Amino acid sequence: MASPSGFERGLDHGFDLDALPLRERKKIQTGIRLWRTAVTLFAERGFDQVSVAEIAAAADVSKMTVFNYFPTKEDLVMGPMEQHIDEPARVVRERAPGSSAVQALRAHYLAALAVFDPSTGLSDDRVVLDVVRVIHQTPTLLVRATAGFDRKSQTLLAAELLAQDPDHDEFTAKVAAAQLLAAQLTLTADNQRRMLTGERAEDALPAALDAAHRAFAMVERGLGDYGAGTA
Amino acid sequence: MASPSGFERGLDHGFDLDALPLRERKKIQTGIRLWRTAVTLFAERGFDQVSVAEIAAAADVSKMTVFNYFPTKEDLVMGPMEQHIDEPARVVRERAPGSSAVQALRAHYLAALAVFDPSTGLSDDRVVLDVVRVIHQTPTLLVRATAGFDRKSQTLLAAELLAQDPDHDEFTAKVAAAQLLAAQLTLTADNQRRMLTGERAEDALPAALDAAHRAFAMVERGLGDYGAGTA
DNA sequence: CACCATTTTTGGACCGGGTCAATTCTTAAG
DNA sequence: CTTAAGAATTGACCCGGTCCAAAAATGGTG
Numbered sequence: 368m369a370s371p372s373g374f375e376r377g378l379d380h381g382f383d384l385d386a387l388p389l390r391e392r393k394k395i396q397t398g399i400r401l402w403r404t405a406v407t408l409f410a411e412r413g414f415d416q417v418s419v420a421e422i423a424a425a426a427d428v429s430k431m432t433v434f435n436y437f438p439t440k441e442d443l444v445m446g447p448m449e450q451h452i453d454e455p456a457r458v459v460r461e462r463a464p465g466s467s468a469v470q471a472l473r474a475h476y477l478a479a480l481a482v483f484d485p486s487t488g489l490s491d492d493r494v495v496l497d498v499v500r501v502i503h504q505t506p507t508l509l510v511r512a513t514a515g516f517d518r519k520s521q522t523l524l525a526a527e528l529l530a531q532d533p534d535h536d537e538f539t540a541k542v543a544a545a546q547l548l549a550a551q552l553t554l555t556a557d558n559q560r561r562m563l564t565g566e567r568a569e570d571a572l573p574a575a576l577d578a579a580h581r582a583f584a585m586v587e588r589g590l591g592d593y594g595a596g597t598a
Numbered sequence: 599m600a601s602p603s604g605f606e607r608g609l610d611h612g613f614d615l616d617a618l619p620l621r622e623r624k625k626i627q628t629g630i631r632l633w634r635t636a637v638t639l640f641a642e643r644g645f646d647q648v649s650v651a652e653i654a655a656a657a658d659v660s661k662m663t664v665f666n667y668f669p670t671k672e673d674l675v676m677g678p679m680e681q682h683i684d685e686p687a688r689v690v691r692e693r694a695p696g697s698s699a700v701q702a703l704r705a706h707y708l709a710a711l712a713v714f715d716p717s718t719g720l721s722d723d724r725v726v727l728d729v730v731r732v733i734h735q736t737p738t739l740l741v742r743a744t745a746g747f748d749r750k751s752q753t754l755l756a757a758e759l760l761a762q763d764p765d766h767d768e769f770t771a772k773v774a775a776a777q778l779l780a781a782q783l784t785l786t787a788d789n790q791r792r793m794l795t796g797e798r799a800e801d802a803l804p805a806a807l808d809a810a811h812r813a814f815a816m817v818e819r820g821l822g823d824y825g826a827g828t829a
Numbered sequence: 830c831a832c833c834a835t836t837t838t839t840g841g842a843c844c845g846g847g848t849c850a851a852t853t854c855t856t857a858a859g
Numbered sequence: 860c861t862t863a864a865g866a867a868t869t870g871a872c873c874c875g876g877t878c879c880a881a882a883a884a885t886g887g888t889g
Binding site (some may be wrong): 370384466467468469470487509510511513514517518533538539541543545546547548549550552553557578581582586587588589590592 | 641696697699700701718740741742744745748749769770772773774777778779780781783784789811812813816817818819820821823826
């Protein structure tokens with residue numbers, strides 16, 4: 368029932384839906400039902416204007432059950448998108464031999480843009496847009512979407528950089544990870560902002576690709592004398 | 599009474615303490631008293647293990663009064679350090695003509711290090727250390743200290759960069775701001791981590807200065823082929 | 830000094846998010 | 860069919876935060 372819409376795929380655990388104990392399947396279905404009703408209500412009236420009790424009632428469960436599936440109210444929105452946390456580290460780990468960290472992450476990001484992966488912010492999908500809109504309208508969610516996500520992701524990437532390249536020290540790896548993810552996060556935020564103004568993803572693609580090239584180039588070549596006026 | 603300890607200076611509004619209506623003075627004193635008792639209790643037993651009611655009781659006030667001075671429980675910890683939000687933007691705005699954004703921010707940060715300004719993370723002060731320890735032990739505070747602080751700061755810096763240098767576009771300014779603050783944040787986090795291990799600020803100063811030089815250099819010159827192995 | 834106007838403080842009731850111990854239901858074995 | 864084990868579920872509870880009306884404290888004024 369209904370299209371998985373990209374985000375929902377994050378709610379199962381990567382297995383085949385129809386191939387496991389009937390018990391587990393029901394659990395997964397309940398999780399998806401909860402998430403979907405929550406997002407719908409949030410999109411209609413705003414995150415803070417919907418109580419968890421209300422979501423529970425709308426999904427015919429008790430309040431506690433909701434917290435059983437999602438540890439906090441915020442997770443009802445953020446949960447599914449947090450499976451991407453280890454992606455940057457993975458991309459760097461599995462990069463082609465001899466290619467730099469910047470090259471690997473840029474290539475990965477450009478590819479994701481080309482297929483309109485929701486994680487790039489460049490997506491028309493109605494549900495994805497609902498989620499993004501709710502996040503951008505709710506300060507606490509926005510903070511968590513950036514920092515909360517980014518911090519863990521950054522730690523993992525730094526560890527990966529250090530492991531793969533032991534001639535650089537730990538601090539250098541941390542700074543590099545911060546630079547890379549800051550660029551990527553800025554790109555995604557910009558794409559999301561454009562989508563929220565109603566622009567179609569396909570129309571925004573060229574600009575998004577160009578922006579990505581420029582952002583990663585800034586990380587690769589540095590800011591130089593940016594701001595010195597005499598450039 | 600008791601040493602102002604750097605942080606507490608953030609609680610008054612920059613005026614002379616003893617020169618204004620007795621009414622205002624009492625208010626400021628109460629604010630400091632509340633903040634200090636809260637930090638003490640947090641340091642002793644952890645942020646989540648101390649209720650606001652308890653703080654109010656320890657300071658001989660009602661719960662409502664606490665919220666009257668600090669909008670949220672988190673502000674009891676973070677409040678004083680959030681006055682630095684507009685600092686990066688100010689530094690860039692007031693930089694010497696012809697100097698780049700990187701140069702201006704690096705010089706400012708190095709100067710702050712040299713005087714052990716708490717905002718750099720390099721500070722021995724007992725109260726500062728208490729606050730930093732509490733923040734690092736409490737996930738929600740850590741998120742707010744990084745993202746929450748950084749996001750606003752970053753927006754301001756990006757706006758400043760754009761205003762001062764109209765030949766660069768808005769997106770470039772955003773990426774540049776993100777790069778600069780990511781480096782600075784990484785530096786500060788690293789310094790704080792070192793202080794929490796018990797290292798003396800004076801002993802850590804040389805390493806901190808060196809790290810700052812390297813971090814800003816990475817922003818200035820770029821990551822290049824970092825990770826390519828063939829450096 | 831006494832009085833009024835303004836502001837701060839207070840207590841209490843209340844709401845929503847989140848936790849816990851106990852209850853109910855499902856499931857599998859005998 | 861009975862029963863014991865284990866999980867899903869629940870209702871009672873705690874804490875952060877808001878709202879309100881009343882009480883207290885302060886500053887200015889006759």
